[in-house]
Amino acid sequence: MEYMLFICTDPTAPKYVAEEDNIEEWVAEMEGRGVTRHGDRLRPVQDATTVTVREGEVLVSDGPFAETKEWIAGYDVISCADLDEAVEVASKHPMAKFGKIEIRPVWPLGL
């Protein structure tokens, strides 16, 4: 199955400690296991732009579409056996400790 991991910030999470951020290890393990497909950090919400088309008109606005205290700070598309493995992969990600991770199954369009 394919899953998208949304790496999110969480204002209630413990403070970020750079020494405990083992993202390189995580990437190395998951690439070695053939789990990760694609993933990266995302620039903060200040750099976000929202686009809508209403009555044929393209509207561009500054910022994210939802004002929240939590935002998506990165993503990973993974391929693994089942949800339990996805949970295991997510739980090893450093941001599971300093933020939170939402796991969403990819829903192929089947085009």
Place this chain on the structure above:
Amino acid sequence: MPELTEVQAAITAASASESARINATLIRVTGDWSLAEDCVQDAFARAMADWPARGIPKNPGAWITTVAKNRAIDRLRSAASEKRALSELAILSELEELPEEPDGGPTLDDDRLRLIYTCCHPALPMEGRVALTLRTVAGLGTNEIARAFLVSESTMSKRLVRARAKIKEAGIPYRVPPPELLGERTAGVLAVLYLMFNEGYSATGADSLTRDPLVKEAIRLARLLVSLLRSSPQQPEALGLLALMLFHHARRRSRLDDNGDIVTLEDQDRTLWDTASVTEASGLLTTAERTAVEHGTPPGSYRIQAAIAACHMAAPEFDRTDFGRVASLYEALSRIAPSPVVELNRAVAVAMSQGPAAGLGLIEELDQKRSLDGYYLLPAAKADLLRRLGRTTEANLEYQRAQALAPSDTERRYLNKRLAETTLKEQK
């Protein structure tokens, strides 16, 4: 020809004893929860139509299994011919080779355990876990589950459909969790069963009858789990939960008075306690402790709570309870499952063993921490201790505070009685 009531009774019995087995097998082979549900439901509908005329088969469970299996074969065959899919053909041949009646044994145990662990997967919403377990493992009808949870049948049906869909779409695996996950996942299953039990057990008034099946099913499922987990290090905690449920259940006749009001443990008529349940629960707890030693399993929260209940059940009257032991068990409980409610209970036990002043000190500490704000039992317990210390004015204020926070009329009526008593004393 059998009476309709006889047929209904046979169907209910077959559903209770066979649903888990049939669902477990069909889901394992087809991997499709909705297909399994539909086929089992069809089989029971066929039974309802056939048995009154043709008689109840000698082995109702085997009859249901065969019909459900054939239904699954028909459904898959037409799907396979539509899609010319090989995967369906592979499933078909496996279905066709299923024995009519599995001879028990490890495969059947694994099948049913897989079913239970998957129904109780933490990625499902709690209410979905409870409903799915009742429907798929216990074999309760959707209408019965809906009634027990005081929601409409269509709401419950949607909840079940949603839970089955999530298992499929989110890729929840159908399996007994691997050893490194087994501890936490078993704790999750036990939590589902205990919630089910409490939903039924805590019902008062008119609801208590409609919600009673939850108690019965929770106990039945706990028994099943205990037997499936034999020789597992997880079994002692399952035994602890079963013992805890049976201890509570033993008190069911003394729990409510004629008005449907709650009677506290202190005021319960102990002659109404069901001694057979108490004896069974005590035996289970002893077994739990013995097997825990064999496996080196540390005491879990259900085992400790059962030990606390055992102290209460062993006392011929409330004042003769071994409150010293109760207090130390609560202390042990707060070490593994810290919670302000456990602290409150410990404070009450300390008050009983060392006097109201010692208990009051602990409760005041808790009150200052404010972690139990809004919980009516804190001011209620505080009021009781103040009353016993003769500080009636303060007791009166705490009773009023408790009353304002009480969750239902039953509790309010109980507090009213106590409030009236202290007000009377104050006036004297």
